[in-house]
Amino acid sequence: MTAVEAGNDDIRRIEAEALPTRFARGWHCLGLSEKFKDGEPHTVNAFGQKLVVFQSGDGRINVLDAYCRHMGGDLSQGTIKGDEIACPFHDWRWGGDGRCKKIPYSRRVPLRARTAAWTTMDQDGLLFVWNDPEGNPPPPEVTIPRIEGATRDDWTDWVWTETIVNTNCREVVDNVVDMAHFFYVHYSFPTYFKNIFEGHVATQIMKGTGRQDTRPPAKDGEPRLLGNDSAASYHGPSFMIDDLTYHYDTMDINSVLINAHYPIDATSFVLHSGIIVQRTDKLSGPAADEMARKMSSFILKGFDQDVQIWKNKARIDNPLLCEEDGPVYQLRRWYEQFYVDVADVRPEMVERFEFELDTTRPVEAWKKEVEENLARKAAELSASTGRPA
Amino acid sequence: MTIRPDNRLLDAPMQPLTCRRCGAGVEVRKASWHQTSVQWNADAAGTCLERRTAGPGIFPGCAALRDSIVQAALDGEIAVPEES
Known part of the structure; x- marks a missing residue:
């Protein structure tokens, strides 16, 4: 039963501030890590940006800002070459740490050839990426706990x-x-x-x-x-x-x-x-x-x-x-x-x-106990004062 | 984003309560016999015996504190609104 409270006739206004302009600090799951281990770079739109996810030759899965700092090519349309992702535009090679390692047609890599890299974690068959607008590394105490069944034979995939x-x-x-x-x-x-x-x-x-x-x-x-x-x-x-x-x-x-x-x-x-x-x-x-x-x-x-x-x-x-x-x-x-x-x-x-x-204990049981408490207190009171309560 | 107050607390705010076992001070509110809210602070978490000796993982709650709240409600120290 609903009791309708009377009194205030003002119309309740729905309020909503502007949407947040930053994205949450924390570990985010990008899905099954298997998906990213096919030898191809993957495009992921996340945190208001385009990212490239690629597995380097050493087996690590890396996440970088997708846009090449050279001329803006889309790295997620590029090719994995060894431990690096190669830009489809001019073949600049970017490592998982976000640094340009090599420009095949140039003798040296310019200073400041560094792009945004996200910390990743491959755990229990899932790929996680750490997002922090302040750019700090993930503190160990906020890591994602292990899921025991995920790697055990007596559980499904x-x-x-x-x-x-x-x-x-x-x-x-x-x-x-x-x-x-x-x-x-x-x-x-x-x-x-x-x-x-x-x-x-x-x-x-x-x-x-x-x-x-x-x-x-x-x-x-x-x-x-x-x-x-x-x-x-x-x-x-x-x-x-x-x-x-x-x-x-x-x-x-x-x-x-x-x-x-x-x-x-x-x-x-x-x-x-x-x-x-x-x-x-x-x-x-x-x-x-x-x-x-x-x-x-x-x-x-x-x-x-x-x-x-x-x-x-x-x-x-x-x-x-x-x-x-x-x-x-x-x-x-x-x-x-x-x-x-x-x-x-x-x-x-x-x-x-x-x-x-x-809700496992019915309200009647609570009410009964309150009544018993009151009765007991009344009895104690009357016993101590010698007068009926 | 501004953190806004719960409209329900305007009519019936959280009430202070001391655990009868360890003396941890928390804030409690009951919306009915079935419902209980508990606001802890750092002092309470540091005082509570069950909290301090709990293993890793989620701490589901302190049994002694729960008993204290039930008793306080039964004794009328924590308000429980009448159900219609």
Whole structure:
């Protein structure tokens, strides 16, 4: 039941400041690293720029500004030659460190022949790139944690998807706190929900049951879904690892889900989903791969539902929240740390904040305990004063 | 970007609470019997026994602090709005 509060008849204005002009400091995933190991340079539009991603002869994957500092040629249209990327315009050779190593037709490389290079990390089959508008190297304490199942034989390979979304990437981060939208958009019914923001990590813990009204009942002999346990954390501004377990009446299915993005520019981003599933006695061989594919298409369906909303909605800096909503403002306060210089990160952006919703104990039980407490206090009072309370 | 205040805190702000076990001082708010918000600061994180002895990874929360909050709510020290 909703009580409508009367009183203020002013129209609530939606407010939105200009979009940020810088891109978040942090590790961003560019997708499966395999994709970049085909001997060809790749074009990646990210952080408002065009980048070239190439694997040098030494096996390292490098990321440079795509435009050659000589005459502006597009290096991502060039050729990999040994450890360098060669410009298609005049064959200038650029190393992964951003320095020009050689100009085949010139005796010496001019001074200042240096372009922007991004620090990369190839881990668990994924390529990460460090973005920092201040140009500092990545501090070790904000690195992306290892995903154990990604390199183990008893887990499936990644099922990976990439989608371009035409809105600012704050919209996807907002989902971390949006409890209510799980019910309306994703047909899931959380019985326990918790957000924790601390340091550079934002976590969402959720236990839920599937909504009976939106899924067909299990047929005879098929495992029946009882619920799910999810612990998902953004490690920095853009890479979320979700340890997700589905509980069936006959088995548990363990999976790791990745929800990641990198900004193309202020009004578009690339949204990635990835999933691996653990193989078990009850879910072995192709059945596990099939499960991973199924879950991937289920996630994509969820993304599509989100995208439909994002495509049409307004950016809003002053959402009007009711008590049943999650901590949107506190999440954005956390998210802001990635958009200011390190020296300007304020304690409130990184100090621990918890938001918990636990519906497993019915309200009646709470109320009963309060009444008992009051009765006990009254009894104690009357015993100590010798008068009935 | 300006960091804006949560509109819900205007009507019912966070309230100070001291953990009954270790004395860590945090701010707490309950929107209902089911919902709890906790704002920690550096002092509280340094004082909390469970926080200090927790291993690496995500610290899900302090059980003693949780008990303290429940007790404070049951004792009427932390306000819990009536549900309609």
